[in-house]
Amino acid sequence: MKIGKVPTEVLREVVFKNIKHKRPEVLVRPGIGEDCAVVDFEENVCVMSTDPITGAVKDIGSLSIHISCNDVASNGVEPIGVMMTILAPVGTTKEDLDYVMKEANKAAASINVEIIGGHSEITDAVNRMVISTTAIGRQRKKDMVTSKGAKVGDAVIMTKHGGLEGAAIIAHDLEKVLKDKVTEETIKSAKAFGEEISVVKEGVLAGKIGVHGMHDVTEGGILGALWELAEASNLGIEVYEDKIPIRPETLEICKALSINPLRLISSGVMVMAVPQEKKNSLMEILETVGIKATEIGKITENEKIIVKGNSIQILEAPETDELYKVI
Template sequence: MAAFDDQYGKVDAQVFKEDLLNKCGAKRPEVICGPRFGVDTAIIELGNGKALATSSDPLSLIPSLGMEISAHLSVHLLANDMSTTGFAPQFAQFVLNLPVSLTREDFNLYWSHIDALCKKLGISITGGHTGQIPGQESTISGGGTMFLQAPKDKILSSNNAAIGDSIIMTKHAALSSSSLLANAFPETVSQKCGEEIQKIAAHNFWDLSVMKEALAASSILEPNQELHAMHDVTEGGILGALDEMADASGCGFTVELDKIKLNEEVKQITDLFEIDPFISIGAGSMLMAVKPGHEDRLIKGLSKEGVEACKIGVFKEGSAKQVVDANGKQRSFTFDGVDPYWAAFFKAFQAGWQ
């Protein structure tokens, strides 16, 4: 019997609060921001006006997608979390629990791509652990942790969205889920949606990093004054990420669904796999909480950097979360923590989709 009701993906907020939150070891005064659901990084006081930010995430190793894509996912999803601080990661440690079926050749290819990506991003790999585990056939090959140090008063945290802040999103919804499905089932997607749609969606995979817009945003606006918080979209998609960000910040939100950008290839693929693009894995998009009056400057500044961005809603007082559809009808939003991507992936795999 599974430990958790939802057997796919990360645990939900209830499990986090009931089983984890009050069992986090010793309390230390240096911890400025510790474990919180929906918060991307921990922040630790270093003294002399400096702080350490750190974040951990699973590592991916998906043989059907290849070693390069697996390494790309592993490094960039970690770096995305770190970039929500407004700074780039500087150091990394990786723990690899590899399947015994992985060849030395494939391991060297996988690690070479991780090494190359870290060099490109300016990240020093400072240690970790590497081994093979009998019976380990998961596509999660271990875990990684990244670190950075920066001026304490400039580091952003995703739990600092303020009431009245505008919600800005970059790029479009379900970027990674649609791309992963296009890469995992290329023949079926090509047959059902057309070769062009498959190619565009598959290529979107290489746009999963949000570091560019995160660093740009923190230079366009004043961190913690005009730009209050950022949160990268992962499991749960745009609305799931907003749900986390609002809960962590102690507020609610109103979002207009027709303002959330949804590209044609994403729409077709999410329709094919019968998943809701607004709550499906959306790595590659960043959410930003921006003080009113500074939205246009940010959007225009990001555009100059080649990053598309738009306002999709507002953080509100209280805990109510509302979404407004294209017809102007407003309804309450509740998220059960279940991302439909996982069930759709395994359903397609078991059905023999290629």
């Protein structure tokens, strides 16, 4: 298999197929496009998600906090705590670990989350640091939002701009490569995209307004996330490619490296299936807190398609993220 997330068909045939034992307390189980597990605690539910950071070097401590908290936020929940596992390669110094933990603590404080435990070790099983985090949130059962709740006719809204995490990672980790290909201002600006990685604010606001489904955009980019949003609900989607916002810096970096920004990892972006009667209210509220939101499609009954000008093409399932072609 290629580098990146395990392909969808392998998840179905090998991973999910072998998860056979069930408990009645589990309300949401593993599924394509499903961000979180949800466990019943009577009037409340516990919402949990876990994710590793493997594709970045710079700011790995900060990214590790935001990536799993973003998943919990896609259920409309404010994350409370994070469990953090650090696997560091031989040669890692005390100062290296200190830097990572300071960055993680700074990120956690920015979204009011506590690092509540975990594990750390030096091991020759990795050749660079790998951090896996599990975020935990609490929600009233009646307010549950999942990735699979989209309904036919829903507007599809995305926040911020596609490829923002990938552009930030590339600007940090491949700065020497980019210097001969793009301007210094482009690199500097793309690095700052890392400050937009959290989707906790928009996830919690959307949960309060009442959306049908949400999914944060990670590996596979905006097109991958849109496919997963529809697939989770066993529905179709019509995506208007020309309406997907991509910053000029991201376009410039992707053109220089011959990669597709629409398939580039995009933590910091949330896609939402929103009832038509609520979309304007949601977009207005997000704008008041400084979050750009754009309507980029609609949920349909069957086909997953991309509309660009007068052409229509099939929206394919996500494969290896574009980031792995250059990192």
